[in-house]
Amino acid sequence: MRNTFSEVLYQEASRNPDIYIVVADISPAGSMSKFSMQYPERFINVGVAEQSMIGICAGLALKGCRPFAYTIATFSLYRPFEMVRDDLCYQNLPVTVVGMGAGVIYSTLGGTHHTMEDIAIAGAIPNMQIVAPCDPAECTEATRWCAQQKNGPVYLRIGKAGEPDLTRGADPWVFGKLRYLRRGADVCILTYGVITKMAMALADRLAARGKSVSVVSVHTVKPLDCEGIIAALSGHRHVIVIEEHVPQGGLAPQTKQIAWDIHAECRLDTFTLQDHFIHNYGSHDDLLAAHGLSIAKIAQRIGLD
Amino acid sequence: MKASIPARANSFDEALARERCRRYRRRILDISQQVSALHIGSAYSCTEIVDCMYHALIRNNANGSPRDTFLMSKGHGCMIQYVILEELGILSRADLDAYCTPNGRLGVHPDYGSPGIVAATGSLGHGLSMACGMALAEKGRKTGNVIYTVLSDGEVQEGSTWEAVMMASSLRCDNLVAAVDNNDFQSLGRTSETHPSFYPLLDKFRAFGWEAVEVDGHDSRAIFEAVTEREGSRPFMLVAKTTKGKGVSYMENVPIWHYRSPNKDEYSRAVEELEAAR
Numbered sequence: 001m002r003n004t005f006s007e008v009l010y011q012e013a014s015r016n017p018d019i020y021i022v023v024a025d026i027s028p029a030g031s032m033s034k035f036s037m038q039y040p041e042r043f044i045n046v047g048v049a050e051q052s053m054i055g056i057c058a059g060l061a062l063k064g065c066r067p068f069a070y071t072i073a074t075f076s077l078y079r080p081f082e083m084v085r086d087d088l089c090y091q092n093l094p095v096t097v098v099g100m101g102a103g104v105i106y107s108t109l110g111g112t113h114h115t116m117e118d119i120a121i122a123g124a125i126p127n128m129q130i131v132a133p134c135d136p137a138e139c140t141e142a143t144r145w146c147a148q149q150k151n152g153p154v155y156l157r158i159g160k161a162g163e164p165d166l167t168r169g170a171d172p173w174v175f176g177k178l179r180y181l182r183r184g185a186d187v188c189i190l191t192y193g194v195i196t197k198m199a200m201a202l203a204d205r206l207a208a209r210g211k212s213v214s215v216v217s218v219h220t221v222k223p224l225d226c227e228g229i230i231a232a233l234s235g236h237r238h239v240i241v242i243e244e245h246v247p248q249g250g251l252a253p254q255t256k257q258i259a260w261d262i263h264a265e266c267r268l269d270t271f272t273l274q275d276h277f278i279h280n281y282g283s284h285d286d287l288l289a290a291h292g293l294s295i296a297k298i299a300q301r302i303g304l305d
Numbered sequence: 306m307k308a309s310i311p312a313r314a315n316s317f318d319e320a321l322a323r324e325r326c327r328r329y330r331r332r333i334l335d336i337s338q339q340v341s342a343l344h345i346g347s348a349y350s351c352t353e354i355v356d357c358m359y360h361a362l363i364r365n366n367a368n369g370s371p372r373d374t375f376l377m378s379k380g381h382g383c384m385i386q387y388v389i390l391e392e393l394g395i396l397s398r399a400d401l402d403a404y405c406t407p408n409g410r411l412g413v414h415p416d417y418g419s420p421g422i423v424a425a426t427g428s429l430g431h432g433l434s435m436a437c438g439m440a441l442a443e444k445g446r447k448t449g450n451v452i453y454t455v456l457s458d459g460e461v462q463e464g465s466t467w468e469a470v471m472m473a474s475s476l477r478c479d480n481l482v483a484a485v486d487n488n489d490f491q492s493l494g495r496t497s498e499t500h501p502s503f504y505p506l507l508d509k510f511r512a513f514g515w516e517a518v519e520v521d522g523h524d525s526r527a528i529f530e531a532v533t534e535r536e537g538s539r540p541f542m543l544v545a546k547t548t549k550g551k552g553v554s555y556m557e558n559v560p561i562w563h564y565r566s567p568n569k570d571e572y573s574r575a576v577e578e579l580e581a582a583r
Contacts, residue, residue, distance in 0.1 A: 052468035059438020
């Protein structure tokens with residue numbers, strides 16, 4: 001996904017001389033080096049200085065430019081939090097804060113590199129928008145939208161590398177509207193980001209048991225498509241939320257809130273990261289499983305096995 | 306050698322500057338009687354610096370709008386900016402009269418969106434990075450426009466300020482002119498006593514690749530000359546030695562005046578002192 005992001009940003013930058021990227025000492029993946037070679041004056045590496053990364057983006061935006069701040073998600077959002085809040089959100093500037101490798105993707109680097117609370121944190125700030133694409137194709141649409149939108153700040157939560165294509169044949173990507181990757185009548189899985197791959201695999205398992213399953217990419221996490229969520233809750237007997245985020249402040253509690261408000265009658269199960277730090281190492285899947293997020297565990301919880 | 310980017314004025318009229326600064330201090334003093342608290346000492350310590358930037362350094366476009374940018378990084382000192390913007394007709398008298406009231410649009414810290422205010426500050430350590438980003442945008446467009454900013458000395462303790470100090474020189478922001486209002490006071494006392502390692506300041510900026518000069522921050526001509534005579538190939542830092550509460554004897558170097566408004570008696574004494582300085 002990061003290579004896709006870099007390539008799309010490079011394309012947008014070749015069309016728009018106001019696009020800048022401000023990175024914090026992150027190794028130049030994919031087209032990022034092409035960007036830095038082609039437009040060196042618009043490729044700024046602040047080094048390990050994330051507060052200035054956000055402040056410089058704010059200054060560029062105050063002068064009408066369209067900057068992207070880019071580094072590993074923990075460092076793009078947590079470290080410079082007050083700059084994100086005051087400089088970007090309070091002033092409502094069209095800056096994209098890219099959180100790369102969000103969730104527990106950095107699965108061997110330990111808890112300091114896990115981004116488990118970013119949706120809650122970014123989503124709590126007024127004016128902030130959150131987009132979390134599920135595959136390279138969605139990342140393309142989202143990045144293009146970020147480069148062209150004028151609403152205000154965006155937190156763009158992306159994965160790292162190797163995400164499969166999941167959206168082929170799906171409805172067009174529209175900011176603020178959830179998107180059916182497959183449509184069914186019985187069960188609906190709401191999800192976003194890299195873990196959508198797991199949701200698709202779970203859907204296959206359910207389908208093999210004769211269930212008709214929808215899988216929905218809630219790529220715009222803020223503002224949430226409440227109407228779309230209501231339609232999903234009303235149109236299926238069983239709704240499942242799967243997200244790579246702590247239980248607080250993400251899609252799961254928001255879906256429950258909407259369900260309560262509309263007196264939803266469907267069954268609703270939520271699967272999230274746990275509300276604690278883990279000290280495990282291994283693959284991304286290993287860490288998700290340590291948090292209770294695996295096909296087997298979810299299948300067991302919903303009574304599939 | 307003169308700076309590559311010229312200032313607005315070729316010459317500097319000290320007497321005019323002195324009278325303007327006296328007038329601004331008086332106006333701030335009058336406004337202090339509308340509210341229980343404003344950062345009067347912080348505004349008085351940077352009066353000459355901000356006055357010089359607005360009246361002698363910042364250049365205007367043909368239509369009178371400012372070509373260069375002023376960003377008040379030490380947001381709590383913005384009363385001096387407000388009264389200058391009022392005199393320039395960018396803010397109205399009604400704006401200042403409604404300071405900190407439900408009917409007004411001006412508060413204790415400058416807010417992005419208010420006339421003449423280019424960035425929301427108040428939380429310290431934000432301004433220099435934003436100024437650096439602005440300077441880069443101007444350089445990218447090859448406008449030759451300059452970004453002027455004023456920092457408090459307490460603000461220079463923020464790690465984020467040092468990130469910006471490193472970046473501005475690494476990115477060769479030769480169109481960035483900053484001043485530190487070095488009044489040596491913070492809420493809990495004299496910086497030279499609480500944080501002796503904070504000094505010397507000048508060497509620290511130079512070590513980071515800035516052109517840096519120290520002046521008496523209440524000597525308007527010295528400020529003007531230091532900025533206009535800068536070499537100009539790097540970001541420029543004016544370390545301005547100032548007195549907190551400058552201009553009213555009982556406020557000078559007394560921490561309570563960081564924030565407090567004078568009572569009626571104190572107000573009268575301050576008026577006498579400022580009028581006597583005519």
